Amino acid sequence: MLDFFFNCQPNGLACDIMKLLYNVSLHFSRSRHRDDLFNQWAPFIISTFNFQGMDITKANQEHYITLVVTCRYGDDILTASSCKPPADLGLNMTNNFELTISSPLKPAGIPLEDAVIAAGRELLASTASWKQGKTYRKVVKTLSRAKDPRDAAGWHCRVSEHKPEEAKFDEMWETLGKNNAMTQLQFVPEIKEAIKVKEISPTASIWSFTYKLPPPFSPRVYTVLQVTHLDDVSPRSVIVVSVPIDLSEDPGLAESTGKGVKGRYVVVERFMELENGNTEWRMATTGTAGGSIPAAIVEWTMASKISEDVPNFMRWLRRRKLSK
Template identity: 25%
Template structure:
């Protein structure tokens, strides 16, 4: 059983309000403690699902929900679940002065281990790194059918940032706000827009086995920011997802791909039904990605290359690779969040009950 001391206020489904983001001109003295706090929560939270040094109690936090397989993946995909109780969340909120509605936070995890090879059914390390560390937004839009818009709304300069956390040295940081728009059943159902703060970093070369992580945290009131775009579009319903993704090389040379996520589509469908659906579909991104990367290889006739950029070029290269997709539609902003409060995961009453049923059966691990 987890305790409130193991949980933190940042990597939660309730998200962060705009006012808690670093200032637009933040330097390393402001960014370092911020990203360190995120890693301090995210890394030990997700690690017991696939621990580096398995303790006897590790798996008790994450309950197995079986394994899945698909024709596009030669690896099986294990599915796990962890439920953070209302009592635990209330303890975290009380400790950190957060005001929010409280529902159980159900995390769905998928875990798969892949051969390091640019061939059908798997992918190479370079392909994983290129797709997820360097081009996360573009990749997600390319291989996920329901993603119809992506916009990097904000980026912080993390050049030179290094952090020691969870027994590792981390560098090559990226910190952005990404807006993603998902269709969930047009024309009857409203699109969902997910504004998230996205942190990525990698183990410093020469200090450990290759590894990188991507942490995504909701920013539900991002429509109040003058940098917002997709979050302000007409008829897009703001929704929530928090995720921790870890991709690393194992001692046998294989690639471990671990992702945990909790979400709320913010419609009228009860969360417990959404959570059941999430557990049933979280694994599907693996065959989707591997099928897509195989088709990309066929188009180019060569494997995707992601040789590490020269020092100081990460931010420039990643900025150039990020999709800038907009539709130019304006909309009403989300209400601002009061001091000391987390953005509320509000439900919209105007959606028909037919949408509630569909929300539980359509979409991907987010929508």
């Protein structure tokens, strides 16, 4: 019976359990929290299939899943293990991920963190060929990429370079890297609330940001999955990727978000050490404010608006250092 289970296309509750634990394992495969997560789920599924372990290996460029399963039938307990490719278990394992506001993520479909970071790196690399725009305050360069059929809006980028006396890499890592969301709340005047809805892993969380707009516009709420990655090999760099996520399918999570008109944005930020000792801060974004704000106005003001983040952060960082 167990062998039949592993060789058929799972469905219903069994399929949901397998997909859930499979995704959890992917997210936490490098984390000591993985076993704790399995233990948390066990009480919910012990009457059907108690998944006591899961291991993911890779051979010949293909991933294999080893499951150790205990099935309880009345007073009898049977244990079996199986090693199968994901396709044989009805699972779709892919690293493909596209940065877009057109199709927000769902709680049940959160991608691999590595895939999110890889997409962020690819986007930032592409900014080298984007159209050059204005330079603000003599230090913040802007670039843009027009909307194409894959995009719901155009893309905008800003680039600035900072000397150690202005902002060291470690300072940017501690603030905009480790604590990106709460730091934004401190220096972006439009952000009135930042709520951590759920921590997915030590480097990935769901956040809800409430922005206050000038009258007559209502507040905007942006709910995102935020993933952070530190490359701690010289030259060091940090990438923070924020992508929209729709929590409507999970009422419990949805209740934890701010109140207002729902907008969407993608933001990819990178802080990178340069050979001259400075730190480059590069950010690319696309978004829609939702509601009645015309997309043309958002596009027209985007370059100027994102450029303001740089002096605002630097002023906040100076005050922070002086207060210590």
